[in-house]
Amino acid sequence: MTLEEAKALFPEPEDFEDQLDEHLFGFKQFFLTKPILTATFKSRLLSLFKINDAAEFLGFDFEDVDPFNSPHVEFSPLVETSVLLYFEWIAAQKLKITQAKTPKRLIHEVSVMLHIHKSFCEMWVGVYEDDRDVLLSKPIDEVDFIQSIKRCSAQGISTFEDLKMANLSEEPMLLKEMKRLSLQHKKEQEWMSATKN
Secondary structure, three states, rough: OOHHHHHHHHHOOHHHHHHHHHHHHHHHHHHHHOOOOOHHHHHHHHHHHHHHHHHHHOOOOOOOOOOOOOOOOOOEHHHHHHHHHHHHHHHHHHHHHHHHOOHHHHHHHHHHHHHHHHHHHHHHOOOOOOOOOOOOOOOOOOOHHHHHHHHHHHHOEEEEEEEHHOOOOOOOOHHHHHHHHHHHHHHHHHEEEEEEH
């Protein structure tokens, strides 16, 4: 980070707080409104690290946040329980993202959200005949997702294994979401492998 780069992000040091709030607002809007996709979220996090580095370069120090440690996330083998838990945890993280007042805190809370999402996607991994119609950036509506899962539970399709082996011709949107989540996990693994090379 050079002085010129830092000043490009914070051109008026006397209005540092306002400029920081403006930067954070844009990042928060992205993380709160966009579908969770690891590659795009991590790309935004890199930009957020630059905001943090620029602020620190200019002498503005933020509260220490413990280095990110992956929290223990354990989902149930019961699909309905896991789906409800997932949306509860994501809503809690979104609230923490809204409340974040520093780049470090925002990076931390988004990282926790990504970890929860990754663990959730892992539950859906399966072999699906055709995922060509799947768009990673188009998740099923939350209410539709929950209602579809509840209908399956009412028919005795309650575990992830049951769901992956069931005929879901009556639930095409759910099947599409299952494929999307499984594909997301696959892409995450590919992305992680590529960054290690």
